[in-house]
Amino acid sequence: MSGVFFKWANVQMCKLASRQTGKYANVHNLTGLGEALITCPVRVRSLNYQIIKTCPAQAGFSNLQILLLLFLLSAPLMAQQTPLSSLYRDQWSILNPGAISNNYLLNDRTMTLSASWREQWWNVPESPSTQSINWEWVQDDFNSVWGAHLLNDRTGKIGQTGLFARYAYRIRLSRRVDHSITVGFQGGIVQYRARLGEIQFPDPFTQPLSNEVVYRPDFGVGLFYHYKNRYYAGLSSPQTFGFESKFGEDPLLSIRRIQHVYAVLGGYWDATWIGNETSFIEPSVWFKYVPGAPLNIDLNFRGQFSELVWAGTGVNMGFGAELELALHLEAGLFFGEQSGLNFGQFKAGFGLDIPIRHALVSAFGAAAEVNLVYSWQ
Numbered sequence: 001m002s003g004v005f006f007k008w009a010n011v012q013m014c015k016l017a018s019r020q021t022g023k024y025a026n027v028h029n030l031t032g033l034g035e036a037l038i039t040c041p042v043r044v045r046s047l048n049y050q051i052i053k054t055c056p057a058q059a060g061f062s063n064l065q066i067l068l069l070l071f072l073l074s075a076p077l078m079a080q081q082t083p084l085s086s087l088y089r090d091q092w093s094i095l096n097p098g099a100i101s102n103n104y105l106l107n108d109r110t111m112t113l114s115a116s117w118r119e120q121w122w123n124v125p126e127s128p129s130t131q132s133i134n135w136e137w138v139q140d141d142f143n144s145v146w147g148a149h150l151l152n153d154r155t156g157k158i159g160q161t162g163l164f165a166r167y168a169y170r171i172r173l174s175r176r177v178d179h180s181i182t183v184g185f186q187g188g189i190v191q192y193r194a195r196l197g198e199i200q201f202p203d204p205f206t207q208p209l210s211n212e213v214v215y216r217p218d219f220g221v222g223l224f225y226h227y228k229n230r231y232y233a234g235l236s237s238p239q240t241f242g243f244e245s246k247f248g249e250d251p252l253l254s255i256r257r258i259q260h261v262y263a264v265l266g267g268y269w270d271a272t273w274i275g276n277e278t279s280f281i282e283p284s285v286w287f288k289y290v291p292g293a294p295l296n297i298d299l300n301f302r303g304q305f306s307e308l309v310w311a312g313t314g315v316n317m318g319f320g321a322e323l324e325l326a327l328h329l330e331a332g333l334f335f336g337e338q339s340g341l342n343f344g345q346f347k348a349g350f351g352l353d354i355p356i357r358h359a360l361v362s363a364f365g366a367a368a369e370v371n372l373v374y375s376w377q
Contacts, residue, residue: 084130086351086369087330088264088286088298090114093136093147095262096236097166098184098222100145101136103375105229106268109345110138114373122365128155143170145182157195158255162218164188179227186220186238192245192255216243218257231267238262263287275305282312294320300328308334316353325357332371344376 085091091114092099103109114134121127134149145168152161168184196209222236237259244256266284274281286298296319302312311331318324332349353367 084118084120084367085116086118086328086353086367087116087349087371089266089282089284089300089302090347090349090371090373091116091132091134092224092234092264093166094132094134094149094151095238096184096222096224096234096264097147097186097220097238098145098168098182098224098236099234100138100168100170100182100224100226101375103345103347103373104138105226105232107345107375109375110140110377112136112373112375114371116369116371118367118369120364120367122367124364126154126156127364128153130154143172144168145170145184147186157198159193159195160190161193162188162190164218164220166220168222168224177227178229179225182224182226184222184224186222188218190216190218192216194255214245216245216257217241218243230269232264233266234262234264236262258290261289263289271303274303276307278304278307280304294318298328300330302330310334310349323357325355327354327356328352329354344374347371347373347375349373 085095088095089102092101101109101112103112112135114132116130116132116134118130119127120129130151130153132149132151134147136145136147138145145166147166147168148164149166150161150163153159164186165188166184166186168182170180170182172180192214194212197211199209219240220236220238221240222234222238224232224234226232239257239260242257242259244254246254264284264286266282268280268282271279271281273279281301281303283301284298286300288296288298297317298314299317300312300314302310302314304310309332312328313330314328316326316328328351330349330351332347334345334347336343336345349371351369351371355364355366
């Protein structure tokens with residue numbers, strides 16, 4: 001979700017600064033934007049938050065730039081540590097190491113290779129940008145699922161690139177009915193990049209920062225249940241340990257990975273009335289929980305109208321001090337056997353998230369994602 005925790009995190013930063021330093025941290029309303037900007041003249045020495053000196057608007061920064069700079073350099077907030085996905089049903093194995101691709105559940109294709117590109121906040125320079133490449137192999141004879149993915153994410157001056165491998169074991173619960181639980185694990189290495197040398201401070205006594213790169217391990221765990229290849233449910237924590245990375249000395253930037261907990265529930269229902277015998281509808285719900293932050297929920301509904309076309313819509317809800325909403329739209333095409341080609345199936349999808357009721361994000365713009373999937377065998 002594009003910045004669901006933005007307003008909440010900024011207010012919490014301000015409260016924390018006042019409490020821990022004994023000095024002042026003021027919240028100013030930005031005219032016309034309804035946003036909260038924190039100006040804190042001191043650096044908070046805390047494992048959970050680091051607030052550094054910020055530049056006033058008179059120094060050449062717009063209000064939005066100041067707000068984004070504060071957000072990026074006050075870590076670890078509820079930032080995009082685990083990259084988001086509009087088309088999450090095609091990115092299950094990244095979000096849940098125990099998940100099985102819908103290309104296998106629906107079409108018995110054991111090998112899947114996919115790539116995605118997501119851009120958030122179109123109205124803001126250096127807004128969050130995420131790219132991923134994902135591979136999955138369902139080894140049915142051995143009840144095993146193998147996979148790997150490469151994930152790159154950049155928000156402002158902070159970036160990360162992670163390479164992960166995963167393994168999942170499928171426990172069949174019955175011989176008469178096809179339903180099973182898959183237990184999966186993933187492990188990898190994450191490179192964090194902080195281009196702090198590009199930040200210019202108006203205070204001549206503030207020492208220039210330097211660009212730094214650090215590496216940290218990360219692990220994830222997940223459970224995935226499916227029944228007759230029709231109904232599914234999953235529970236996962238894609239980043240299990242809260243490793244902390246520190247950049248610079250004075251001021252000190254500290255980024256700590258926060259544990260995320262995801263849950264997904266959905267299913268496929270035949271719907272010949274909207275197309276032909278291959279048509280179905282798929283309602284799903286995705287719960288996202290981060291300790292100390294409001295619950296976030298995606299409610300989505302998509303349908304396959306024929307062997308060539310699918311589309312869907314939904315809503316994202318953030319349950320903070322105020323209910324925040326975003327509209328989700330998606331559509332895609334199938335290529336391959338449906339088009340007379342016999343070398344597998346290609347799927348191209350496009351997703352769009354439009355903020356409807358967001359105190360901050362509405363001023364930043366929408367988010368879009370493009371996803372390409374190739375499955376075979």
